[in-house]
Amino acid sequence: MKSEIGGKYHYSGSSRSSEAKMICTQGEFRVLDEEGKQLAGARSREVKVSSRLGSVPRMVRFPDRSCFETPDNDGLDEWLKASGRGSGILSVLEGKLRYVLLLGLATILLLWAFVAYGIPSLAKVAAHQLPRDFLDEASDFTLETLDDLVLEPSELEEDRRKEIRSLVDATFPWKAETDYQLLFRRGGEDLGANAFALPNGVIVFTDELVGLLESDEEILAVFAHEYGHVVERHSLRQFLQDSAVTVLSFLIIGEATDTLQEALNALPAIFLHGAYSREFETHADDYAFRMLSEAGLSPKSLGDALRRLEEEHGMGDDMQYFSTHPPTEERIRRANEAEWLP
């Protein structure tokens, strides 16, 4: 063990500083100037020592608010150990290559587990806890905004609307599990043939969609898919998951990005938005397959509806990583392979 440690003594109450050394005798830390005169002293448990952090100089703070700064981390740690104070587990973890590699690996695994399982399951729990009023209000806002910006009033005949509503009610008599409300709008140029669901159970079909689908089975299949989104609260979960990823990426790389580099913070959320969304679409498809086969209908009709939608929209598959929906071919294949007990 060293008999003395070199460093600088910072006087209390001013920026005055001088070269000094510290000695440790009988559990007491004492700072001496170059001539051996005592500048400060205290029992080892009365001094506060900053925790070890890389090769950053350490501060030994005395009760009189003066302090001793030393780059001799090892020498100081030996003294602290002798007086029964550890140097903390953090600096050990941070400083040893094998721990750092291990932690790096663990962090990547943890991050993956978090993104793939942790965030989705937390979001699922949270989404089902949110009160009904909240869902209603949020959904009303969304619909109002869409009505203002994109959608136009439906031009479908009243009879046709009634017909579709009673078709749905008659086919899925057990739908009382979660309320739903089927609305019709004109999609216009932006949306075209489309359907979407809001968190509070509002399901919107566009006139173009009703016109495009050729059989009742296809209409029921699209309804079942959207109803799956409602029951599983997918839109809320999507929002919660996107937010969690944004917060996470800020926590991890937020400090490194300044000015122009800040655009990078949004990348993880953009990448993962598509991945999460594709998973929800697959789940909604599965839900629809079950719902259809329980009503005695073939899941294949969802595949037929998807085929028509693809022909209408003509979507390519070249932007797979950003796409919010799985490739249509894959979805149709799953529809054809889905179990069906007529």
Added chain:
Amino acid sequence: MKIYLHKDDSGHGPFTIGELNERVETGEFSPGDFACHDGKNWVRVDEVPGFSPVEGTKARPGEESSVPSSLSHLGRKEPKAHQLVFLGTGSEFFGVWITNTFLTLCTLGIYSAWAKVRQINYFYGNTLLDGSSFSFVANPISILKGRLIALVFFGAYLYFQTVDPLISIWIMLAVLPFVPLLVVRSMRFRMQNTEFRGLRFNFSGSVRKSYGVYLGGLILSYITAGILFPWWECQKKQFLLGNLKYGSANFRSLPQVGAFYKCAGICLLASIGGFVLLMVVAMGVGAIFPMGSGSGSDIIPLVLGLLFYLFIGVMAAYWYTFTTNHVVEVTSLPSVAFQSRMLTGEVLGLWITNILLLAVTIGLATPWVMVRNARYRISRTTVLAEDLDSFVAGQVERTSALGEELGETIDLDIGI
């Protein structure tokens, strides 16, 4: 005796005293350059013990001008130049960063407050001025409380951004009146927890003044269609730097409005020139490869987009470099002056390599990027001081971390 020299923003040496004398004689160095012979302090070459001035190599008259004009009030005593030194390394900081990230994930973000203190301390502690380091002594609990409140706010903002963007805009507008308050609280928290030689910094800017500078300035530069924007930037810098305190000593900061306008003018002219150039290039390229001609035509918008982004980058780097250098040089403490010698080209190079590093390693290079940023900024800063010993402690009222954390959430850019 090993002597290191600092000339034209780069280090030289080590030399023996004999070699130093020779090199001064050949004119490679001059007696007015800065040298370090004791491993701690930077002094003028002619102050190095054993330096024997040869005839004709006395300090040239122009040499004095390397000491900024803000030192002229300091009196007769020649100040010493202390080059700020950054000792941290990317690989060492990687250990700290990965541990922080791991523990933050394990605790669902709660540890992030402790991680923040540790991370700031890594950068402060590795910044050496005259052989002493800085330290950050904030209480992580205070940061955690601030972060939790900020998270609620951020959550509401994100929620309405997806549900009803109009409301999220209203939330931002509702926060706007509080920005000046947040700036003051955030600066106070940061400075009161920054320590050098056991003495705390502080921020004495008043909330009332902050409203004048931030809200008044915003409104004025908005209604004048940006003509007053450079003036506003200048006011903000003056407010932030001129109200710093070290112990009981007040910083003084007198940025020149003219300098900000000159910089903005150059940016504006370059933007017009750049825009014309880009249009010409775009039209030329369009003539060679008409749209939809197949091979290569998809690439063109991408290349033009990249060129545009690069151009914005050059402008931003120039503005950042010029204003930072200027603002640092006009800031002083009693008997202390500062110099900043960043170069636009170097800053731009740093930014571009940082973005590439982060993109290629999907974020794993974060620690190296942070260290590179800090090292560049710090190694370009010099402190000229007669005496760093004579500052005394002042009164400090504690401030909570709420301002700082909320400020970070709404991306308050208080860069000094």
